[in-house]
Amino acid sequence: MKYQVNEKGYYGEFGGAWIPEMMFTNIDELKTRYLEIIESDEFRKEFDQLMKDYVGRPSPLYYASRLSEYFGSKVYLKREDLNHTGSHKLNNTIGQILLAQKLEKTRIIAETGAGQHGVATATVCALKGIKCVVYMGALDVSRQAPNVKKMKMLGAEVIPVHSGNKTLKDATNEAMRDWINNPEDTHYIIGSVVGPHPYPDMVARFQSIISAEMKSQLKEQTGNEFPTRVLACVGGGSNAAGAFYHFLDDEQVELIGVEAAGKGVDTPETAATLTVGSPGVLHSSKTMLMQNTDGQITEPYSISAGLDYPGIGPLHAHLHKTGRAKFLSATDEEVLQAALLLTQKEGIIPALESAHALAALNKIKMNPEDINVVNLSGSGNKDMETYLDYFGY
């Protein structure tokens, strides 16, 4: 249990609940009740049922033979892209909507970058008939138009945020402001393992279904539940947290997180927080941040809206600090090529975010007998315009 959160919400030196007093009652209620609720039989039963019949779990663990041949090492893909709504995000929003119902909340707010979390939130709100408001940076609204339309069709109100860089960070600020203004009836479904305690732990628990399945599927397919390594992309880090979760204490499994280098970690246009960042407090959590020496948050950049965030979940900051996980980064260019490779070798078009994890396969030394599991966190449907523009089809 070396890598679990402590009772104050810390992973080593990272985490906590650096909240203004206006958020205290909401966070305190969550903190006091989340474990008792999500561990209850009634909750588990409903959660498991929805995971199976609504999300379509377990998601397959697919042995990618042509990709394996290409890399000279065994590559398995955990197909979160096949979940309903096209990404791992639904695992968490199903969990949180059930929790919100138990807390008797009647209004849901969320922030979204690529729109995957927004769509997943709008979906569960439609499923449960609960009002839904999604904040999205105005720039992301324009670059992820199909997801915006989906959210609207699902009945959610999408509010474009025009402050700052008009991306995920700004959408998060706005969602927090909304929660401060509506403390009684509203639950904030945070989409990643970021924000104040207990969010990082709660979201990681909901996403941990990914590594739980990986273990049993590997056992079934290879006879061994432990892979050589697990690779996942990291923005805030929810899919990586889920993919790493049940391997955290099994130190023989190498864990690799891949951040968005953008145009390069040595340029100002990057989102590789762990490479260029330093410890600080943002969005109610002490974690690694991209900031200047005056403590002002710098604007991140990545071709993938879902990784375009200047912070990282406190669990990952801790895994980085302790060396339990290794963090690499991949540039936009490397990511696009990795996406094309998967598409043409396996007939699977990945999300730009997930293609970061694939790009890391080029950067590590692999032996032929190694078992490499890449968490394919989402489908590339939402990114078709970017791909088509770039490749000129």
Place this chain on the structure above:
Amino acid sequence: MKNRINQLFETKKENILSVYFTAGFPNLSDTVQIIQELEKNGVDLIEIGIPFSDPTADGPTIQHSSEVALKNGMSVKQLFEQLKEIRESVKIPLILMGYFNPVLQFGVEAFCKKCHEVGIDGTILPDLPLEEFEEHYKDTFIKNNLHNILLITPQTSEKRIRQIDNVSEGFIYMVSSASTTGAGKKVEDFHLDYFERIQQMNLKNARLIGFGISDNATFTNACNYANGAIIGSAFVKSFDKNVTIKKSISSFVKHILLHA
């Protein structure tokens, strides 16, 4: 020397007017003049805002002023530089208000020391919660004769209010209702039952009401339930490009204190 916040509340029990402004707004070098003019016009207490890139507890007006101030080049270092000689001309208590990250990057100990050096009496750091403050920073603040003012809201439980009262020095910042700053409320929007409830708790600390105080009516009403009130967004919004800062501040304060 005794903390000026305590001195103020010992000599004046009611109708205390505290005004917030964002350092570096509208122009980088306005800080000292704004402080001087506020004091001259009868303001009792001043909150100097340290701009932050991600002010989650603030509404659009203060967000905008922070963005402009940062573009103008304001920083914690720059602010201390501007305040270096402030005590030669200003006597009333001064408080620095801002988010925790810029303070953390400056170094909490260095920050408190610097506050003491230039004559800052208190801080308001909304995202430095009671628990973290008590566990890690309280002693450093005390050592530097710096009061860290804590907030309460209509949702704060009685038990927690007692805890906050216990740890607080100077005064308690009563957030008028669940909101970010500058919500533009009217008198009738205030939760009077909350104001009355707190009044009856006989807290050891004085109380100032903030958020949504924008004119004489809201100010006077807040003063009926606390020792005074805090104005932020309405003041930040009042700067008029066509009028000198001097004139702008004097007409703003007059407008607030009309009958108080």
